[in-house]
Amino acid sequence: xxxQKNFLxxxxxxxxxxxxxxxxxxxxxxxxxxxxxxxxxxxxxxYMLIGATxxxxxxxxxxxxxLISKIGYKRTMAISFGxxxxxxxxxxxxxxxxxxxxxxxxxxxxxxxxxxLQAAINPYVTILGPTESAAKRISMxxxxxxxxxxxxxxxxxxxxxxxGSVGIDDLGKPFAVIICLFIILGVVALLSPLPEVKAAGEDxxxxxxxxxxxxxYANSKNSIFQFPHLVLGAIAIFFYVGSETIVLxxxxxxxxxxxxxxxxxxxxxxxxxxxxxxxxxxxxxxxYLSQTRALQICSFVALVGTSLVVVLPGTYSIYxxxxxxxxxxxxxxxxxxxxxxxLGKFTKKGSSILTMGLIGGxxxxxxxxxxxxxxxTRYAYGLCFICFGYISLYAFKGYKLR
Numbered sequence: 490x491x492x493q494k495n496f497l498x499x500x501x502x503x504x505x506x507x508x509x510x511x512x513x514x515x516x517x518x519x520x521x522x523x524x525x526x527x528x529x530x531x532x533x534x535x536y537m538l539i540g541a542t543x544x545x546x547x548x549x550x551x552x553x554x555x556l557i558s559k560i561g562y563k564r565t566m567a568i569s570f571g572x573x574x575x576x577x578x579x580x581x582x583x584x585x586x587x588x589x590x591x592x593x594x595x596x597x598x599x600x601x602x603x604x605x606l607q608a609a610i611n612p613y614v615t616i617l618g619p620t621e622s623a624a625k626r627i628s629m630x631x632x633x634x635x636x637x638x639x640x641x642x643x644x645x646x647x648x649x650x651x652x653g654s655v656g657i658d659d660l661g662k663p664f665a666v667i668i669c670l671f672i673i674l675g676v677v678a679l680l681s682p683l684p685e686v687k688a689a690g691e692d693x694x695x696x697x698x699x700x701x702x703x704x705x706y707a708n709s710k711n712s713i714f715q716f717p718h719l720v721l722g723a724i725a726i727f728f729y730v731g732s733e734t735i736v737l738x739x740x741x742x743x744x745x746x747x748x749x750x751x752x753x754x755x756x757x758x759x760x761x762x763x764x765x766x767x768x769x770x771x772x773x774x775x776x777y778l779s780q781t782r783a784l785q786i787c788s789f790v791a792l793v794g795t796s797l798v799v800v801l802p803g804t805y806s807i808y809x810x811x812x813x814x815x816x817x818x819x820x821x822x823x824x825x826x827x828x829x830x831x832l833g834k835f836t837k838k839g840s841s842i843l844t845m846g847l848i849g850g851x852x853x854x855x856x857x858x859x860x861x862x863x864x865x866t867r868y869a870y871g872l873c874f875i876c877f878g879y880i881s882l883y884a885f886k887g888y889k890l891r
Contacts, residue, residue, distance in 0.1 A: 496617055500626070502681045503617075506566060506610050507630040509674060511637030512667075513573060513599055514542065514738070516580075519642040519655065520592065522742050522752075527657035528589050532742075533858035539738055541593045542600035543730070543850030549601055550848075553608035554841025563683050565609040570675030572602030577664045577671065584660040604844060612840035613683075615825045624780040625771050627822035632767035638737050639756040646753060713838045721887040722828025726846030728876035729824065731853020732791075733817045735873060736810055737763075738854070743810075743866045747803045755807060762811035766818020774819075781888065784823035788881035791816025795877060798870045806867055813873065820880060827888040849876075 521535045557565050579595035614630055615623045645655055648663050714720060737759050744752030770783060794812030801809060825843065832839040853876065860869035 499617065499681075499683050500614075500629070502678070502683060503610055503614055504630060504633045505674065506606060506678065507634040508637045509570070509573070509671075510603055510606060510610075511634035512641045513576075513603060514734075515638035515641030516599075516645070519645055519741065520596075521738070522745055523655055523657060523660075524589065524592060525742075528587065530589055531858075532861045533855065534589070535742075535858065537855060537858070538592060538596045539734060540851035540855040541596035542603065543734070543848055543852075543854070545597060545600040545604045546607075546847035546850070547845050549604045550608060550845030551838075551841045553605045553844060554837050556605070557609055557841075558837050562609045562613050563678060563681065565605055567675045567679040569602045569604075569606035569609070570671050570678055572598065572605065574668045574671040574675070576602055577668045581661050581664050581668075584657050584664075587657060604847070607847065608841055608844040611825055611844070612829065612836065615829055615840075616836070620826055620830065621775045621780070623826035624783060624819065624822035625774045627825060628767040628770035628774070628819065631818070631821055632764045632771075635737065635760045635763045635767070639753075639760050642741065642753050642756055708833065710835065713832075713835050713842060716832060716835070716839065717890040718830070718888050719828050719832065719839050719842060721883055721890065722824055723842050723846040725880050725883040725887065726821075726824055726828075726843055727849035728853070728879050729817070729820050729849070730847045731849035731851075731857075732813075732873040732876035733820075734850040734854050735857050735870065736813045736817060739857070739866065740807070740810060743803075743807055746866055747807065749804075749807075758808060758811045759814035762814040763818045766815045767822075770819045770822060774822075780823045780826055781884065783819040784827070784884040784888075785881070787816045787819045787823075788877055788884050789816070791820075791877040792874065792881065795870060795874045799868060799874075803867055806870075810870070813870075816877065823884075831891070 520538050524530055524538065525532070525535045553565070556568075576595055576599035579591070579598055583591035583595050610630075611627070614626050618626060642655070645659065645663050648659050710716065740755050740759060741752050744755040749755065766787065770778070774780060774783060791813055794809055794814075794816055797809040797812060798806045800806075825840075828843055829836055829839050853872065857869050857872055860872060
């Protein structure tokens with residue numbers, strides 16, 4: 490049985506890292522409208538920035554798991570922050586050259602850093618304490634992560650001057666500050682008092698009967714792909730990350746399209762709604778609400794929210810995106826414990842497979858941009874209905890398969 494420890498300090502460090510992930514992704518949502526104006530690119534081309542950020546999850550998700558197995562969680566986290574610093578240096582160079590291809594390369598480097606960081610921090614939070622309360626811990630981290638999304642465009646806006654309009658020439662100074670912060674975070678991650686943790690059944694010497702049962706099940710498998718609930722969970726994450734990236738990353742662009750004043754202010758709609766869901770999960774899970782039931786309820790809410798966004802006029806539908814965000818809130822916290830359950834010695838490889846599912850943030854958002862160009866933003870949100878439909882199937886059936 491896992492030894493009970495005080496995880497307050499490790500959770501504080503992890504919270505800082507989750508904030509970093511959200512902040513970096515928030516930068517991309519800001520770059521979409523900025524580059525559309527400054528470099529005269531189409532919507533699909535602009536959303537390729539978000540796609541380039543998520544492509545590394547497919548390419549480096551599995552190698553990230555191998556790296557974690559060899560050097561541990563802490564060193565992997567430190568390396569990822571170094572990559573973030575390089576990425577934002579590339580952003581500064583891209584802005585000075587006013588080159589869209591260079592922005593894509595910088596976004597790819599940023600996504601690579603995010604891949605290694607996500608592969609380390611998500612399973613770490615999952616196995617840091619009891620499995621049944623993993624969704625509660627991830628909800629805490631997720632709330633910090635999502636609140637960081639709107640902070641980044643507001644931070645950049647501070648350097649925009651009296652006009653309040655962010656242009657490509659305004660990116661240099663704030664990005665230089667961000668580089669310094671990432672270097673500091675890399676050192677902090679390396680020196681932080683994060684304990685080494687292992688999942689149930691991952692330690693062959695563990696004498697706990699439940700852990701031995703998990704080990705026996707996992708040892709009967711020869712490949713990570715012999716766990717159907719894991720593979721289906723990775724596909725669910727694919728659809729979830731794609732739809733959530735649309736929900737969180739397109740509000741500013743949508744507000745601009747509707748001609749609303751101060752569109753950056755609307756970026757707070759989804760983080761507030763998603764935080765309400767996170768707070769609900771923190772309070773109710775696991776005492777009053779199981780992780781499974783939370784996923785089932787949230788998938789239904791997300792489907793309802795998507796329908797409202799597509800059906801209602803734009804000035805009303807932009808607020809209904811908050812309902813979609815509320816539905817997204819407890820999906821991510823539930824996926825990890827449900828999909829990693831019973832993996833034993835395959836846990837680290839399993840986490841890398843789940844991390845690869847984040848490629849949905851590239852595929853789904855690029856498809857969203859294409860649909861937006863041929864229809865409009867409101868109808869393009871209908872793509873999320875397919876995503877949430879699959880997630881609903883996983884919530885009721887897929888996670889049970891063994």
